[in-house]
Amino acid sequence: MSAYNHYILVCGGTGCEAGKSDQIYKNLIHECEKVGCKGKTQIVKTGCFGFCEQGPIVKVLPEESFYVHVKPEDAKEIIEEHIVKGREVTRLLYDKAESKKRAAIDEIDFYQKQFRVVLRNCGVIDPENINEYIARDGYVGLEKAVFDMSPEDIIEEVKKSGLRGRGGAGFPTWMKWNFTKGAAEPTKYIVCNADEGDPGAYMDRSTLEGDPHSILEAMTIAGKAVGASYGYIYIRAEYPLAINRLKIAMKQAREMGLLGDNILGSDFSFDIEIRLGAGAFVCGEETALLRSIEGERGMPTPRPPFPATHGAFGKPSVINNVETWANIPVIIHKGGDWFSKIGTEDSKGTKVFALTGKIRNSGLVEVPMGTTLREIVFDIGGGIANGKEFKAVQTGGPSGGVITKDYLDTPIDYIHLKELGSIMGSGGMIVMDEDDCMVDIAKFYLGFCVDESCGKCAPCRIGGRTLYNILDRITKGEGELDDIQKIKEVGHAMQKASLCGLGQTAPNPVLSTLHYFEDEYKAHIKDHRCPAGKCKKLISYHILADKCIGCGLCARRCPVNAIEGEIRQLHEIDQDTCIKCGECYSVCKFDAVYVR
């Protein structure tokens, strides 16, 4: 391999790919050949950089120029200016003002407080090239596990690390493995849960897209630890890029003897198969997932028996989610002690969050456990977009709850989130501002769970629908005061009596918003008023006489022609025609439109 003068890393995650990063990649190669720099510049398509807000992202080394919002037509300029003449393309740099002594990637605020274990290779290596994974100490853990460690050693190392499941409940990983190892049945399975379904969460997808080999390596290590020789990756069909990269990775690993019969010439054999899900949220629940792998309808079954002893096809199975798996190779390579130094007393390691919602820098962030919500939202996330006021963060998706302003300084780990009535969940973090109505948010999440409920058990099927109807009434101004009591009763019944995690946690967003924002619920019920101005039935738009200059913009933009008025005269909204879309409110340059 020869040395290169320049390295160009192009983000190939789904987000940037949607922004035509594949075309950017092809154009860069084309332009590079045109100017004769082909052998001197290496162009690599990597996994997600995490800074999705600024995508598509292109990074050029050794200058560490961090180009953002790159378009396919910019490829020519990057090659001709930067690669040929050595001049950075200033207009594409992330921090243009500082361009002279411009920030290197580790000086960008977004990356400052992050610590990357799970995402260690994302945005660094080419996920479709096994050699690059190997060069970053890939498969060192596998070497150790296969040749130097006994199954007991491996489990001991995972125990020392303190790793807990990243998919939701936070069960200690080593215990799951140990149960399966101890099971008498000789046939055992390793399962990777890649059925990521929370609205706004994409940590697992990015990990699979950016570093597929880490999952294969981890599952193989677990196979050695518990005595399994076959594994399944259950992934939703909506993740075509991740599936494709997994397939490429599996092919490469098999060809090189890192997967399949007699791994690295040893007597240990392990292979993996991909099973596609059709995108049912309930299949993220482990027993439903196992039924789906078996080809049955994806419905949960009561636990116990737990999958650790009665899993896929009735055999003992270890199920972990993608992020949990991604930690394993590092733990075996660097040791459980190294890993346990990261994080807090009860929660070791890091956590990846998908920051979305009303935040300035949406994207994928990985922080040590115990980092406060304030640091994540304000330091890394850059605070609320458009200068609005922070209201709350929803963690844990439709199974979690909200965390309000008063609790911004809470360290994020399993214990503290639980105390606040939320959960770690898989790591979706949706930020809400003053314009978000909490009743409406609760209704949205509950609606999601009602749609996704498999209908097997009554508490979830009937309880969810009942709760939804109550919330729907409230948002229409038809709520009654004893609705609040009813919500609590139905919610608690669902938590206690539902068969699986979906139903047990579905009322969480409702109960949690009710706990922190009871006033908002009451405003809807008693005053028929939506304080955030979101619930359409409860609001009306009006034009202020002293502010309207009669420019006519709102009238032109109104999709239903509900606004009338002569040019330079006061305009008026016809309340009967208005559909309350809010377009006039957002286009008015003079703040003349207000919500009542």
Add this chain to the structure above:
Amino acid sequence: MAKMTLEELRKLRDEQKKGLTRRDMENKDTQIIIGMGTCGIAAGAKETLDAFIQELEECELDNVRVTQTGCMGLCYVEPTVEVIVPDMPTVIYGKVDAEVARKIVRKHIINKALVNDHVYDKPAADIVDKGGAK
């Protein structure tokens, strides 16, 4: 690619590591900055750059980062190259052709001695940094 044994995997990793450490910009304490203004390029700065990259490769140095910059203002001694090595004075070399480039790598960077006959300047004080010219 055929199936590998443990030894082959380790060998492959060592080989691949070299390639990837070059791309890794952390832990690089030494810097070579090549003046790539029009004057520099006309005087052969591109060949100089290639020579640096090749020589670093041959000497298996992975702590050096080679970057390009614009004209340093010493157009009469192009190609010009600034070399920053920890615990050594920062030096601007002039008339650095491929041969001198190789010499700089071996003498300055490895043996920590200046290549005297090509030293032209030390970098100008950064007046922006120092709070303006006095």
